Amino acid sequence: MADHQKIHPVVDPEAPPTEPLVPRGSFRSEKGDPVQHPPDPPPLQRTSPVIQSKPPKRSCCCKCMCWTISLLVLLLVIVGAIAGVLYLVFRPKLPKYSVDSLRITDFRLNYDLTLYAKFDMKIRANNPNKKIGIYYEKGGKLSVWYTNNKLCQGSLPKFYQGHQNTTVLNVVLTGQTQYGSTLMTALQEQQQKGRIPLDLKVDVPVAIKLGKLKLKKVRFLVECLLLVDSLSANNLISIRASDCRFRLKL
Structure with a gap:
């Protein structure tokens, strides 16, 4: 029985040394040892850019309102300053009124x-x-009332009243x-009673x-509360009390 011999591959001594296969995804270190390559980073997700909203601009209406308010404030300041100067210069005082006599005819x-x-x-x-004069214009009315009933009415004359002047009016x-x-x-x-x-x-x-x-026309409103003793005809009525109040109507 023939002897079986094992045949070994012959290595060529002059051939360059062969390197072992490195699995895919690995690399060698400086010493030649295989090192596992780090995995590729995940793909970046595209995100839409954040758009910052700009603060809303003031509307024309708002600007007009601000200008209007500013002009009104300025106008009030000017009017107040003029009124203050006039007050210091003229020192205005309210006119005074009273009832001297009353006769029932x-x-x-x-x-x-x-x-x-x-x-x-x-x-x-x-x-x-x-320093202030008063022009009493045409159309003045004088009336006498008892409770809510008007007893009689008369017209006031037109005249000019000068500085520090007292005028007595006879009215029917x-x-x-x-x-x-x-x-x-x-x-x-x-x-x-x-x-x-x-x-x-x-x-x-x-x-x-x-x-x-001479300024623009205004209205003087005077109200006098009288207390008399009688309303007998052809007699001079005694006025026991009189309280007059004055106000101005623009």
Whole structure:
């Protein structure tokens, strides 16, 4: 039986040394040892850029409002400054009014039950200002009331009142009132007590004169609360109390 011999491969001594195979994804170190290559980084996800919103611009309406408010404030400051200067220069004082006398020339109940009244009244107007004149224009009215009923009315004359001047006005007032019977009964009851309350109202357009400057027309409103002893005709009525209040209407 023939002997079997093993045949070994012959290595060529002059051939260059062969390197062992390195698996894919690995690399060798400086010593030649295989080193595992780090895995590739995951692909970057694309993100949309963040857009920062710009602050909203002021609208034209807002700007116009700011300008308007600023102009109004400036105008108020200017008007206030002018008013302050005028006050320091002219030192204005309110005019004063009073009722000097009251006479009843006619006061009767008519056949149609209306109440007819005719008063003669003296009104004293005092202008205490040193540098301010008052033009009393046409259209001034003077009326006398009992409760809510107007007894009579008269017109004030047109005139100019100078500096620190006192003027006495004679005014005739006439009127005819409905429900005269009821009014006459109430007035007779008050007359027995000797205390009849009357309300005197004055409404007159005026123009103020500052130095040589005549201003725009305004209205003087005066209300005098009177307390008289009687309303007997052809008698000089005694005024027991008088309280006049003044206000200005632009």
